[in-house]
Amino acid sequence: MEKNNKQNKPPEQSxxxxxxxxxxxxxxxxxxxxNQGLKINDxxxxxxxxxxxxxxxxxFIMREKITHFDHERIPERVVHxxxxxxxxxxxxxxxxxxxxxxxxxxxxxxxxxxxxxxxTVAGSRGSTDLARDIRGFSVKFYTDEGIYDLVGNNxxxxxxxxxxxxxxxxxxxxxxxxxxxxxxxxxHDTFWDFVSLSPETMHAVIWAMSDRGIPRSLRMMEGFGVxxxxxxxxxxxxxxxxxxxxxxxxxxxxxxxxxxxxxxxDSDFHRRDLWEAIDNGSFPEYELGVQIVNxxxxxxxxxxxxxPTKLIPEELVPVELIGKMTLNKNPDNFFxxxxxxxxxxxxxxxxxxxxxxxxxxGRLFSYTDTQLIRLGGPNFHEIPINRPINSVRNNQRDGYMxxxxxxxxxxxxxxxxNDNHPHQAKISEGGxxxxxxxxxxxxxxxxxxxxxxxxxxxxxxxxxxSEPEKQHIIDAYTFELGKVKRVEIRERTLGLxxxxxxxxxxxxxxxxxxxxxxxxxxxxxxxxxxxSENYKSIIKQSEVExxxxxxxxxxxxxxxxxRRIAIFAVEGVDINQVQSIKKALVNQKAMVxxxxxxxxxxxxxxxNLLLDESILVSASVLFDALVLPDGTxxxxxxxxxxxxxxxxxxxxxxxxxxxxxNGTGLTYMxxxxxxxxxxxxxxxxxxxxxxxxxxxxxxxxxxx
Numbered sequence: 170m171e172k173n174n175k176q177n178k179p180p181e182q183s184x185x186x187x188x189x190x191x192x193x194x195x196x197x198x199x200x201x202x203x204n205q206g207l208k209i210n211d212x213x214x215x216x217x218x219x220x221x222x223x224x225x226x227x228x229f230i231m232r233e234k235i236t237h238f239d240h241e242r243i244p245e246r247v248v249h250x251x252x253x254x255x256x257x258x259x260x261x262x263x264x265x266x267x268x269x270x271x272x273x274x275x276x277x278x279x280x281x282x283x284x285x286x287x288x289t290v291a292g293s294r295g296s297t298d299l300a301r302d303i304r305g306f307s308v309k310f311y312t313d314e315g316i317y318d319l320v321g322n323n324x325x326x327x328x329x330x331x332x333x334x335x336x337x338x339x340x341x342x343x344x345x346x347x348x349x350x351x352x353x354x355x356x357h358d359t360f361w362d363f364v365s366l367s368p369e370t371m372h373a374v375i376w377a378m379s380d381r382g383i384p385r386s387l388r389m390m391e392g393f394g395v396x397x398x399x400x401x402x403x404x405x406x407x408x409x410x411x412x413x414x415x416x417x418x419x420x421x422x423x424x425x426x427x428x429x430x431x432x433x434x435d436s437d438f439h440r441r442d443l444w445e446a447i448d449n450g451s452f453p454e455y456e457l458g459v460q461i462v463n464x465x466x467x468x469x470x471x472x473x474x475x476x477p478t479k480l481i482p483e484e485l486v487p488v489e490l491i492g493k494m495t496l497n498k499n500p501d502n503f504f505x506x507x508x509x510x511x512x513x514x515x516x517x518x519x520x521x522x523x524x525x526x527x528x529x530x531g532r533l534f535s536y537t538d539t540q541l542i543r544l545g546g547p548n549f550h551e552i553p554i555n556r557p558i559n560s561v562r563n564n565q566r567d568g569y570m571x572x573x574x575x576x577x578x579x580x581x582x583x584x585x586x587n588d589n590h591p592h593q594a595k596i597s598e599g600g601x602x603x604x605x606x607x608x609x610x611x612x613x614x615x616x617x618x619x620x621x622x623x624x625x626x627x628x629x630x631x632x633x634x635s636e637p638e639k640q641h642i643i644d645a646y647t648f649e650l651g652k653v654k655r656v657e658i659r660e661r662t663l664g665l666x667x668x669x670x671x672x673x674x675x676x677x678x679x680x681x682x683x684x685x686x687x688x689x690x691x692x693x694x695x696x697x698x699x700x701s702e703n704y705k706s707i708i709k710q711s712e713v714e715x716x717x718x719x720x721x722x723x724x725x726x727x728x729x730x731x732r733r734i735a736i737f738a739v740e741g742v743d744i745n746q747v748q749s750i751k752k753a754l755v756n757q758k759a760m761v762x763x764x765x766x767x768x769x770x771x772x773x774x775x776x777n778l779l780l781d782e783s784i785l786v787s788a789s790v791l792f793d794a795l796v797l798p799d800g801t802x803x804x805x806x807x808x809x810x811x812x813x814x815x816x817x818x819x820x821x822x823x824x825x826x827x828x829x830x831n832g833t834g835l836t837y838m839x840x841x842x843x844x845x846x847x848x849x850x851x852x853x854x855x856x857x858x859x860x861x862x863x864x865x866x867x868x869x870x871x872x873x
Contacts, residue, residue, distance in 0.1 A: 203233055243508070244543050245294045248339055249305045251353070252288035253387060253440040254507035255447055257496035259283050259310060259457070265491055268408050268461060269400035271520030272599075273312040274491070282311040283494060284554060286510055287387040287443070290322075291342050292353025297432040298439035300353040301382045301425070301645065303373070306392030306414060307512045308494065311558045314599055318516040319412055320536075323381060325393040325480040328373040330620050332531020338363060338370075356652035365661035366693040368623035371669060372478050375627045378645035380422035380638055380721055385793075385868075387443050388453040388731065389421040396514070396529040397474045399522040399604055400461065407604050409467065409474055409524070411481055413458035413488050419725035421868050424824055425645065427790040434788045442731075444499055451731045451758055452497045458488035471712050472626065473619035477528040479626055482713040506554045511540045519596075522604045545569045562591040623692075624668040625711040631670050633715045635722040637871035643673060647680035659683060664690045729865045730758040732793040737814060737834070738763050738771060741804030744778045746831065750796055753858040759865070762792070766811060784813045789820040794827040794865045797834030805837045815841045822846070825873045827864040829853045848873045 201209045209230060216228035224231070246252075258280040265274040273281040288305035289296065304323040309316060329338050341363035344350050351357055355377070364370045376382065384390040394412030401407055423431065431438050446453060460481050462474065472479040500506040513536040514529060523529060540549045546569025549555060561573070566580045579587040594600030631642065646666065650659050664686040667674035674685045717723040734754055738747050751761045762781040765771065771778040789795065795818065808814045818841050821828060828851065830838045835854055839846060851870030853861040864870075 203230060204237070243545070246288075246543065247539065248290050249286075249288040250294045251292045251296050251298070252286050252305070252507055253443050254284060254286045254500055254503075254510065255443060255453070255496040256498035256500070257283050257285065257452070257494055259308075259492055259494045261457075261492035262490065265400075266402065268402055268410070269520035270403045271312075271317070271400075271518050272314050273310055273317070273518070274520070282558065283496075284309045284311075284506070284510060285494070285496060286507060286512065287439070289353065291355065296353035297436040299383060299423070299428040299432045299436070301355065301377065301428065301649075302353065303377055303382065304384065304387070304390060306390070308392075308414075309510065309512060309516075309555075312518055313559055314518040315559060316516045316555075316557045317518045317521065318512045318514060319394055320512045320514045320532075321392050321394045321412065321414075323384065323390045323392055324373055324376040325395065326372040326376065326626065327395050327477040327528060328370045329367070329528065330369050330476055330478055330616065331527040332529075332535065334367075335528075335531065335535070338367075351652075354652075356649040358653050358655055358658060361650060361653050361662055362655070362658050365658050365665060365690075368665055368668075368690060368692050369478050369620075371623050371665055372627045372630065375630055375642065375669070378642050378649070379630070379634065380641055381420075382645070383423050383425060383428045384439075385421040385423050386418075386731075387439050388446060389416055389418050391415060391420055392455065393480075396477055396526045397462075397524050399524060400459075401520050401522055401604055405605070407464050407522075407606075409462040409464070411460040411486075413460070414455040414494070415458055415488070415490065417454040417456065417493075417725070418728060418730060419868075420721050421724065422721060423790070425641070425648070427824055430788065430790045430820075434791060438791070443496075445760070446731050447496060447499050449731075449760070451760075452495050454496075455494045456490045457492045457494060458490045460486040460488055462486060472622065473617065475524055475526045475617075476620045477526055478620075478623070482629065482711070482716045483718040484713045484716055488718075505552075509544060509549075509552050510554045511536075511544060511549050511552070513537060513540070517601070519599055519601050548572065564591070621692075627669045629711045629713060629716060630719050631673060633717070633719040635720055635871070637869075638720060638722065639673075643676045643680075646673075646677045650677065650681055656683070660686060661690060664688065726866045726868065728757075729754070729862055731760055732865055733760050733762065733791065734794045734796065734865065735762055735764050735787070735789070735792040735817070736796040736798060737808065737817075738765050738778060738780065738798065739800075739804055739807040740771065741801035741807065741833075742771065742778075743799045743832075744771065744773050744775050746798045747778060748776075750798065750829075750858055754862070757862055762787075764817075766807065784811065784817065787817070789817045789824065789826070792821070792826075793868070794861075795821045795829070796861070797828065797830040797838050799832030799834055801833065805833050805840075808837050809840065818842065819845060822852075822873070825851065825869045825871055827851045827853065827861065827867070827870070829856070829858075829861040829864075831855050 201212055203209060215224045215231045217224050259273070260280055261274050261277055263277060265271070273279065286305065286307050289298070289300055289302045290305065291302050292300050306323050307318065307320045309318050329335060342355050342360045344352055345357060345359050364374055381390070392414030397409050397411055399407050400410045435441065443453070462481070467474055470481070470485065515533040515536065523533070541547060544552065548568050548570045550561070551570070551572040564580045564582055566575060577587050583589050596602050631639065634642065650662060653659050659681055660683060663674050663678050663683060666677060667685050667687060668689065678685045736747055736750060747763065751763070754761050763778065764782045764784055764787050765780040767780070767783050769780055771780065818838065822842055822845060828838065830852065832855070850873040851864050851867070853864050
C-alpha cells in the first residue's frame, strides 16, 4: 500500500499523550558526549601506553562505554518474553457511573492514552511469533487518577486455579531443563506430564489447541481480563465484572501448516504485521466489553465466578461494549518502551477492585517482585514508559536508578517539619479505598468444592466449534501428543480428553495408535478428600450447550482492511487489469503486493508496472488471498516454467484462501492445480472485483 504521510498522520491527541514521550531525544547535529555530558574528542581509540602498548585502566571513556554495553541486556521476562507494543488511546462510549467511579470510564469526549503489549507466553525473546501458544494482551491506561493496567490474554480461561502452581506450570511448558529443548513449544513430555496430572488445565489447553492458539494477526485476536474483578460506584456498591477486548477486524487464525511455514519465512510475522498496519495508517481498533454480574447473583451459576479456569458464557451474561481503543503510533524505541514497560494487575484506580480469585491474589505479589529483579530495583515506575501522567507525591526515597530529586527534609509520615505533607487523600478527593468485604473462615490449605468441575466448560468450548475447527483441535492434540515420548503420559491425557468428549478422545487415540481409558482421571493438584466420591458429583453438563461467541466461524466478516493480497505479474500480463484490481483493493484498505519473477518494473505499450516482491522471497502463507490476472500465452508459459509460482498457488488453494482468476490466469490455475482442483468454493472466476472482495471478507472456505 502506498503511503501518504499527510493523509495517514495519526489524529491529533491530547497534550497528555505527547507528554509520555517527553524524554525522547534526537541525536542529530549534536556533539558526542559521555553519560555525564562530557564531550568526547576520540571515540575510536582506547587510551594506551604508546600506539602498540597496553591499554590504561585510566580510560574512563572506554570503561563507561564497555560497562554500559555489558549491562544493556536486562533479564528477559520469565514469561511473555517475546512481545510487540504500540501506543494509542481509549474512549468510553457512555458514562459507566452506574457501575464504577473510575474517571476514565465516564466522559465519552475524553481520550485516555494507552500503551499495549502483545506477547507469546512460553518462548524466549528470539523465538518465532507463530508458535502455538496463548498470547498476552496487556493494556496500560495513563489515566488522570494514575496508572491502570488491564493485564490479560487472548484466552478467557487460565491453565491453573491457584498461583502457588504457577511456577510448576511454567517450568513444565518451558524447554526441558536437561537439554533446553524445545523452544517456544508445548509439544514435549514435561508439559503434557503436568497437564495429564492436572485436570484443571483442560479448559485453557483446549483453547491453546484450537485455532486461537495461532492467530492470523495481533490485530485479529480477542483479549480477556481472565479474572473476575469488581466495579465500585460512588455509592460504594460492588458489581462483579469480566473484561473483553473485541477486535474490529474480527477474530482470524492461520492453519498449523501455515504457522510452521511462516516461522521459516518470517519469524517476525506478527510484529511486522502490527508495525506496518500502524505505519500505513490502518490503525488497529478493539472494543472494550464487560460482563457485569450483580453482587447478589454471585452464586447463580453452575461454576464459580472466582475460578480463573472458567468463563461466563455470553448467552448467560451478554458482553456490553462500552468503549473503543485505537492504536495509532509505533514505539520510537523497542527497548525503552516495549521491553521496559512494566504491567501489574495491582495497578488499579478508584472504581476498580479485586476479588478473592486465588490466582489473582498471587499475581498481586508476583508482578512487583518480577519487575524489581528485571528492571533493576524499586524505581521502575520512573522509567518514562511506566510513568503516570499525573503527579507522583510520596516520601519514598533512594534505591537503584532513582531519578526523582526530592528537595524537602522529610522521608516519613507523620511529620511536622513538612506540615505532614504529602497528606492522605479523602475518598471524596479520589483516594483509593478497598471494597469493604466481610471475610471470615478458618486458616486452611484447600480448594473450594465449587472449583472442582474441570470438564463442562472445555466440553462447551469443543461443542461450540465448527466442524473444521473441531478437526483442527483433534489434529493439534494428535501432533502435540505425538511429540511426547512417554506412552503413559499420552494415555493419561487421553483419559482427560475422554471426560470432555468421547469422540475427541477416540480420534486423537486413533492417531496415536492407543486405547482410551474410561475411568475418571486422578487429580494430583488437590488433597485426597477432594478426589473422593464427592468429586464425581461435581462433573456436570454446562447449562449452555453451545456458545457462538467461542467459534471463529461467527466472527465479523465485513471488511478486507489490512488483508494481504498477492497479484502475480510477469511479462505478458494485462497491466491495465492489474492496476485496476490493485486500485480497487487499496480503496478497500487492503495491502496489495505485485509478485513477479524478479524485482524491478514491467514495461509495455500500456504503461509500466512497479513490482513489489520477487517470488524468491515470497510465499502464500504470508498472504490472505491471490489474484491471477489475464494476459498473453507468454505469461502462462513463464508462470508454468517457475515451480515457485505453482507452489504458491497450490498452498493458497490447499489452505482454503480466496483466489481470483481471469482469462489466461484461469487457464494457468487449472493447469497448475490439476488433480488438486476439486471445488470452486472461494474461487472467483472471471467475475467482478466486488465479488472477489466479498470472498476475501470470508477469510477461508473450509468446504473446499
